[in-house]
Amino acid sequence: MLDSRLVEAVASVFGLSNDEVTPESSQENIAEWDSVGHLNLILAVEDACGVQFSTAQIPELTSVAAIQRALDKAKHSL
C-alpha cells in the first residue's frame, strides 16, 4: 500500500495526477525526476510525512517503492 501523502508529494512535485503515481514510478520513467527534482521530492515527502532520511539513504530512494519501504521502516522504528 502506498502512503497517500507520498502519492500526493510525487504528483505535486512532478506535476502528475495521483492516478499516474504507482510503486513502479521512478527516476527511470519520470522525466522531471532529475537530480534537483529528486531532492525536491525528498524534501516534500519529509515535510508531508514528518520523517528525515539520512545522507546515505537519500540517493538510494529513486523509486516510489523504495521511498515507501523507507517510510515503513521509519514507522517501525518509532
Next chain:
Amino acid sequence: MTGSPRPVSFALLSSSTLQLFDSVLRKEMQRWGWAAKTWEAGFNQFRQEIANPASGLYAFRPDVVILHLDGEDLFAEWLRNPFQGNRERRRESAQQAARDVESWAAAIRAELPRALIILNTVYLPPVHALTGLEYHSPWGLGDLAAEFNCELGRVVAGKPDLLVNDVAAAMSDLGYRQWFDARLWRLARCRMSNAAMKRLARNLSALVRAWKGQTRKCLALDLDNTLWGGIIGEDGPQGIVLAEEGPGLAFTEFQEELAHLSRKGVILAICSKNNEEDALEAIRSHPSMRLREDSFAARRINWRDKAQNLKELAAELNIGLDSFVFVDDNPAERSLVRMSLPEVHVPEWPEDPGEYKAALLDLAGEYFCRVAVTAEDRERNAMYHAERGRVSLAAAAGSLTDYYQSLQMRAQIALADSFSIPRIAQLTQKTNQFNLTTRRYTEADIRAFAGQPDAIVLSLHLRDRFSDQGIVGVMILSERQEDAWSVDTLLLSCRVIGRGVENAFVGFAQQLLLGRGAREMIGEYAPTKKNGLAANLYKDLGFEQIGEELGAARWRLPIRTMAVQIPEWITIEPVKEPVHVG
C-alpha cells in the same frame, strides 16, 4: 492582490547552489499574486556571469538580481585554517570582501540600470574550532561576519535600488541547527534546509514587494483583549490587564511594538465594539498605555458591524481596503471581516497575549516591510489625527445576515440549576453594558428565585462555529400579577451583543410564558451610566411603553397577539430539566 498574476523575473547568483531554492521562491511569489520567472547561474559561476557583458545573466534581463553570498565562501581561508592572523588582519579581510561585493554590484548595475539588486548579510557557523579560544587569543572568526555586515550598510547607502537582505538575522532567528541541513550541503552544495529556504523566500518577497511599493498601509486594531486584557466596559480603566509587570506586560510590550511600527509610517486605526467614552477614558488616562489618542489616525468605536466600520475608515483615510490589515482576538469578528471584505488581510491571532508581540513582528515583516522611512512617515498618525474630519456613511447591512448564518449559532436556554447558578449570579454582578435593570444578585438570591413557583430563572448558553462561549445570558421572570410576568433581569455578556441573541432570548421567553397561559410580558429599562446600549431593546422588539417609575421605563407586550421573532440564524435548543435546585 487580485486579478491576473504580475510578472517578475529573478536572476539568482550564488557562491553555493540555489537550485532547490528556485521552486521555493516561485511558490512564495505566487502566494502574493506574482508569477515569477527565474534564472540561475551555474555553480560558483557568478563572477564570470557578472564580468561578461554577453553572459546569460544579462541576456535574461531580470527585474531583480539576488547576489547570494555565503560567509563560508567569502571567508573560506579563515575557516580552513582558523589558527592564524589577528583582529586587524581579519578586519582588512572583511573590508576587502565588502569591496569585492561592492564592485560586483556596480558591474551588474552598469549592465542592468533599472534592476533591483539584493545583497545579503552573512554568518559563520556559531560553533567551531575556536569556540572557547575566540576571546582569549589573537584568533577569531566571529568578527569577520560582523565587520562585513557593518560594511554592507556603507555599500548600499544612498542607493535605493540596492538592498540588503538580512540573512544573518533570519538564520539567528531560526537557529543555525534548523537553518543548515548537512545532508543538502553534502548532496547538493546547498547550505539551507527546507525551512531556511522558505524563510529566505519570505524575506526576499517582502523586500521585493516593499521596493515595488506593494505593502499595506494601515493596521486597524480591536481594543478589548487586543490592546489590553479584559473588557473596558465591564472591568473599568482600573480593572483592565495592562501593566509594567506580569500578564499586563504582554499588552504593554505589544503596544510599544505598535508604536514602533507607526514611526515607520504605518497608519494605526481603532475598529472596536465599545462605548467610545469608556475606551477613550482608558486610552487617555491609563498610566501603562503606550499608545494615546493621537497615536491613531482614525477610529470607529461603536456597536456596529466591523466590516462596515472598516469601509468607513478606508473612506476617511482615503486609502483602499486592500491597504488594510485588521487584528482582532475574536475569531467570529475575524471571520465576519474576511467574509465581507476579502481585500482586508485578517491574520490568525494567538490566543495567548504573551505571543502578541512576536505575532506582530511576523506580521509586520510580511505586510509592512519598509526599505526607507521618511520624516513624514514618522509623523503620519499624528497628522491624520490632527486633521481628522468626521466622515459618516450610511450603514449598509449588506451581507450581515449571511455572516450570522455562517456563525451557526446554537443557544441552549435552560432553567437555572446548581451548575449554572454560580455563573448566573456572577453575570448579574459583573455585567454593566447589556443589562436592562442592573440588579445585582448573590447565589443565594438566585437560588431563592429558582425555588419560587412564580419566578423563572433562565440561562443562555451560546455556541457557534468557532467556540463555546459558555453561559452568556440571564433572564429572571416573575409573575407580579395574575398572568402578567415582569422581566426582573435581562442581561447578555457584551461579547455576544449585536448578533440577534437578545431577540432569540426574549422570543423564547415569550413562547415559554404563552405555554404557561400568561397574558402579557412587562419589560423594564433602568438607565445607568453604562447601559445606554440596551435603551431601545423593548421598543425595537415591538413592546409598547406604558410609563415610567423612578426613572425606569416600563414596556408591555401582549403575548397572545404579538410575537417576538426569533432570528432564523439562531437555533434554540430546548430547556433541560433542572438539576436539584434549592
